[in-house]
Each structure stands twice: as C-alpha cells, then as structure tokens.
Amino acid sequence: MNLRKKLALASGLVTLVTVGVLAVSAYVIASHELRSQVDDSLKSRAATIVREIDRALDRRDIFGRQRAPLGPT
Secondary structure (H helix, E strand, O other): OOHHHHHHHHHHHHHHHHHHHHHHHHHHHHHHHHHHHHHHHHHHHHHHHHHHHHHHHHHHHHOOOOOOOOOOO
C-alpha cells in the first residue's frame, strides 16, 4: 500500500472517529436538556395542581360547605 492510500485511510478514520464522538456528544447533551425541560414542566404542573387543590379546600372552609348549613346541631 502506497503512502497516498495510507494517508487517505488514516484521514478517513480520524474523520469518522471525530464525527462519531461529536454525534454522541450532541445526542447526550440534547437528551439531558430535553429531560431537564420535561422535568421542570412536570414539577411546575404538579405545583399548580397542588395549589389549585389547596385553594379549593380553603374555599370550602371559608364558605362553610364542610359544616352543617344551619350551624351546629
């Protein structure tokens, strides 16, 4: 095998490894970022639901819906 073919093969191999490493790195970074965004969204939604449930329970206490309508018997 002459020098030209060896250099072409080595250059191609280095390029292949470099592109592979960059692709895997991009995948890992994008996966982590998307997972973080989904986690933040779910935490925010859960906090909103808990807040709405607490507010609904507080309203029932304020308007006396949990007590007898004519007062204590």
